[in-house]
Amino acid sequence: RQGSELVGWAMGRWTYEGIDLNHNFADLNTELWDAEDNDLVPHKFPNHYIPIPEYYTFANATVAPETRAVIAWMQRYPFVLSANLHGGELVVTYPFDMTRTYWKAQELTPTPDDGVFRWLATVYATANLAMASGERRRCHYDDFTRFGNIINGANWHTVAGSMNDFSYLHTNCFEITVELSCDKFPHASELPEEWENNRESLLLFMEQVHRGIKGVVRDSDTEQGIPNAIISVDGINHDVRT
Numbered sequence: 001r002q003g004s005e006l007v008g009w010a011m012g013r014w015t016y017e018g019i020d021l022n023h024n025f026a027d028l029n030t031e032l033w034d035a036e037d038n039d040l041v042p043h044k045f046p047n048h049y050i051p052i053p054e055y056y057t058f059a060n061a062t063v064a065p066e067t068r069a070v071i072a073w074m075q076r077y078p079f080v081l082s083a084n085l086h087g088g089e090l091v092v093t094y095p096f097d098m099t100r101t102y103w104k105a106q107e108l109t110p111t112p113d114d115g116v117f118r119w120l121a122t123v124y125a126t127a128n129l130a131m132a133s134g135e136r137r138r139c140h141y142d143d144f145t146r147f148g149n150i151i152n153g154a155n156w157h158t159v160a161g162s163m164n165d166f167s168y169l170h171t172n173c174f175e176i177t178v179e180l181s182c183d184k185f186p187h188a189s190e191l192p193e194e195w196e197n198n199r200e201s202l203l204l205f206m207e208q209v210h211r212g213i214k215g216v217v218r219d220s221d222t223e224q225g226i227p228n229a230i231i232s233v234d235g236i237n238h239d240v241r242t
Contacts, residue, residue, distance in 0.1 A: 097153035
């Protein structure tokens with residue numbers, strides 16, 4: 001109602017209960033990094049499918065019903081690729097979103113699958129008409145064009161409990177964040193242009209689900225598929241499961 005020119009970045013960010021859904025997922029990063037610092041990974045603490053901490057499951061925990069519903073959805077379906085769409089900037093961010101040095105507001109904090117995440121972010125950014133435009137101007141203060149319009153989330157600003165980090169650490173899903181417009185609240189008349197800016201990016205991003213190794217892990221005697229078989233790749237300290 002106020003119009004896109006009169007609202008700040010915080011408008012519409014919190015739910016009626018005052019919860020910021022963007023920071024509402026369980027912080028699994030801290031538990032993983034503490035375990036790594038104590039040489040517990042992976043023989044005593046997993047490097048993937050990290051369980052949700054008990055405190056987060058309590059009825060009185062500050063967890064929005066929307067967040068609980070999304071987590072249940074993620075646990076029910078074995079997603080492997082995802083993107084969440086934000087507004088207010090023109091950049092694609094990738095995990096980790098939380099800095100490993102807890103007191104730093106910005107710090108490059110890559111995942112063990114950094115190459116894959118950088119590729120996924122680049123695929124989206126290079127096909128996005130607004131990001132790739134030669135007439136592109138910076139939205140606010142940050143000039144993301146010099147980074148190819150992608151950035152490690154933690155190297156931009158730290159976020160504890162983000163959906164990207166949770167997806168990566170709790171499920172098999174690789175998720176990025178797309179900041180798809182300088183204007184967080186575009187006018188209705190501008191939506192067709194926003195759609196054209198992002199249409200090819202969305203299609204190309206979805207096509208990346210066909211990259212990588214696919215197959216079925218089978219029992220050599222019965223030929224039956226084996227659920228929850230752990231797949232490890234040399235040199236990547238993050239396993240996945242069938």
